Amino acid sequence: MIEAADTVRLFFALWPDSALQGRLAAWAKQAAGKARPMRRENLHMTLAFLGATQTTLLPLLTESARTVRFVPFTLRLDRIAYWKHNRIIWCGADQDPPALSALVGELRACLDASAIAYDRKPFVSHVTLVRNAPGLQMAQPWEPLVWEARDFALVQSEKTDGRISYRPLERFSASSA
Numbered sequence: 483m484i485e486a487a488d489t490v491r492l493f494f495a496l497w498p499d500s501a502l503q504g505r506l507a508a509w510a511k512q513a514a515g516k517a518r519p520m521r522r523e524n525l526h527m528t529l530a531f532l533g534a535t536q537t538t539l540l541p542l543l544t545e546s547a548r549t550v551r552f553v554p555f556t557l558r559l560d561r562i563a564y565w566k567h568n569r570i571i572w573c574g575a576d577q578d579p580p581a582l583s584a585l586v587g588e589l590r591a592c593l594d595a596s597a598i599a600y601d602r603k604p605f606v607s608h609v610t611l612v613r614n615a616p617g618l619q620m621a622q623p624w625e626p627l628v629w630e631a632r633d634f635a636l637v638q639s640e641k642t643d644g645r646i647s648y649r650p651l652e653r654f655s656a657s658s659a
């Protein structure tokens with residue numbers, strides 16, 4: 483008999499549209515060399531990381547996320563950088579648009595109101611592009627990209643045969659401006 487798992491590994495994220503996924507993935511593939519580019523379908527920006535969460539909490543979680551109010555915003559990905567501690571190359575915005583910070587604040591406040599646990603580390607906006615990288619390969623120039631964020635997603639993180647995949651479970655739309 484197949485039993486449903488008691489917990490699921492979850493996070494909230496901005497999910498790029500197909501065109502942006504393609505551009506990010508193309509850059510990552512070119513820049514990676516012997517390092518590991520993120521797969522196109524896995525690219526995202528984490529807004530809040532919940533980790534292992536009781537499956538029974540899913541209805542409360544989605545109900546809570548539906549109450550998050552935010553306006554659509556433009557995110558200019560004009561920064562490319564490297565973190566030595568986890569060996570990733572990532573892109574992000576030099577300055578977060580106020581609407582992005584507001585969305586993260588609102589989302590976390592809704593999770594607090596529902597007593598749903600998440601990692602409380604301060605939000606640092608970034609999209610991981612290459613893993614296990616020795617440094618920032620400057621041979622690959624970065625052209626700023628524009629992200630029109632209209633919604634965010636509740637995402638399940640799963641590992642199958644050592645391969646990670648992220649599966650958006652539900653999308654939550656911005657209110658019209």
Ligand code: ATP
Pocket residue numbers: 491493528530531601603639640646
């Ligand atoms: P692995 O942990 O196996 O290397 P991963 O980091 O890609 O894989 P998850 O750990 O499930 O996968 O993380 C999903 C997303 O949440 C990633 O964007 C990751 O950077 C982010 N994340 C993971 N842990 C935390 C955390 N404690 N706080 C904030 N974000 C996190």
Ligand code: MG
Pocket residue numbers: none
């Ligand atoms: Mg991880």
